[in-house]
Amino acid sequence: MTSQENPQEDNADAKTPSWPDAHLLELLVCPVSRGPLTLDKTTSELISKDAGLAYPVRDGIPIMLPEEARKLEG
């Protein structure tokens, strides 16, 4: 395993991570489509293209509930 660069260092509250770890992103799928997710750091969302949903990440915790997700246009 490579040394863990902490991508949260720029965060004011260093104890609260902003993003899920890479290993977690590999494991997580969309609960609706079971398809892959991509992290959008600008909006702090996990995007499911298949389901057209954007799941929020709050305090580093992915909120994988369809009713909390934003519907993507198009």
Place this chain on the structure above:
Amino acid sequence: MEPSQNTTSFGFQTVNEEDKQGLVRGVFDAVADKYDIMNDLMSAGLHRLWKQRLVDSLHIRPHADGVLRLIDMAGGTGDIAFRACQRADKLSSQISVQVVDANEQMVGVGAKRGRDNGFGQVDFITGTAEALPVADQSADYVTIAFGIRNVTHRDRALAEAYRVLKPGGRFVCLEFSHMPLKLAQKFYDAYSFNVIPPMGKAITGDASAYQYLIESIRQFPKAEAFMEEVAAAGFARCQFQRLNGGIAALHSGWRI
């Protein structure tokens, strides 16, 4: 979506299926901060022993290559996750645990506990057991402790546990159960209904949340019937063990 006419239990009340999740969320929002203290008082500390029994029953083994993965469904405040990590540490085994719980507040409490106690190998995720946001065949263990009775569609949660397990993986479920000895059940009922809600009110300020908890325990199927449900989800070599005369039961099955 057309509202369904299907109903389910919420404690002793009958409610529409689509309402149960919200009602359960209300219960846990009300008690999230004090949830662990209340568990101690409600079970006279027994829940700690039962959770340890669950972790023992996983038979986490020394593991030379790779990382064991455990998904803990409805694992809110991290009790099972942290215990599993401690066990793996003792065996010099590497483990990665993902706690998936529908209640954001409970997850928040668990994530903070994890950070404060240095459990970096535990991830917290808000999500439901009925639609796990986890890839197929990714886990060596799936656990659920005192969560399955709050799930609206138990069959879906069991099917999800099966889906995310690798072949050879193990499912273990800890839940309140029923005492086969009628007199014991009678005393236990009297204690639960007369002592627990007032105690809950004194500590969390909310008696109705605890009224729900004990009612939902009575509504949950008997150990034999629940084992049938586990088997119906596809699990093999299903078995159960009563704990403390049946106050709780530990069910398990394998994906083969």
